[in-house]
Amino acid sequence: MTTPSPTTACEQLARVADRLAERTDDPNRFLRALAWNCAGVRLDPRGVLDLARGGRNRFRGGGFRAEFDDGTTGQVRHFAGIAVAPVLIGEGATRWAMRTVLRDPETSADHRLSLAALEFSRELRHGALPLSAAGDWVRERLAASPS
Template sequence: MTEYSPNACLALGRIADEISAGGPSGHEFLVELGYRVAGIPRGWQAWAVLATGGRSRIRGHGFRAELFDGTGGQARHFAGTARAVTLLGEGATLWISAKVRRDSEDSPDGQLTRLAVDFAAALLDGSLPAHESGDWIRDHLCA
């Protein structure tokens, strides 16, 4: 079911807070975020859904101007890209964004992709504890 929110960015941060309350590892957090926000299954089916772009479970705006692409799907884009890092790694995720999706680095989607990859990498290496993820989202993504 898709949730329509006037501020999808704040909704994304709230969902991150909810997930992190359970004390997940960085990997577990990203899998759950991808599921709740972008509809990406938790198991092996994630590959197929990632290939089709997932689906927006939160639609709306509220992202910084430089990250806004004129659609209501930026929460899905961020969560799906972060989830992709758990399967593909940082380099392959960035390559797919640039070469397959054709998102230039300075476009709103390219900038959001870079932030999602940095976010995922920090969660996976432990430099960003999951319990700080909601604040990270609000500080780095939200208008």
């Protein structure tokens, strides 16, 4: 009998996206719920404060492609926080915060993950990515190949 491999944090992110897509058809509500479930960013106006504090790790671990993996256990929180930021403060302010607050080098895994999160958020908010495909987007774009 084989033991199933443990679920990675990246897969947990994808599963949360799958579940949330069944509950709403509003991209902003979806992104807010994703940030709450994955990063502890509250749904009310206090969410901006949570975002400024960096949120909380709800899922620790990895499972991200090497290009997005900085060796820490907080990549799910990072992704969900950046993805919801344009909903809370606008995309321009989010990019400003990436440059002046986060200050991740452009060659870093965190910067690449931030750009991926912005793309994910934009595609959802503009209707280019259906909510029903959000979990698969995470699996296809962010997840490391199973070993």
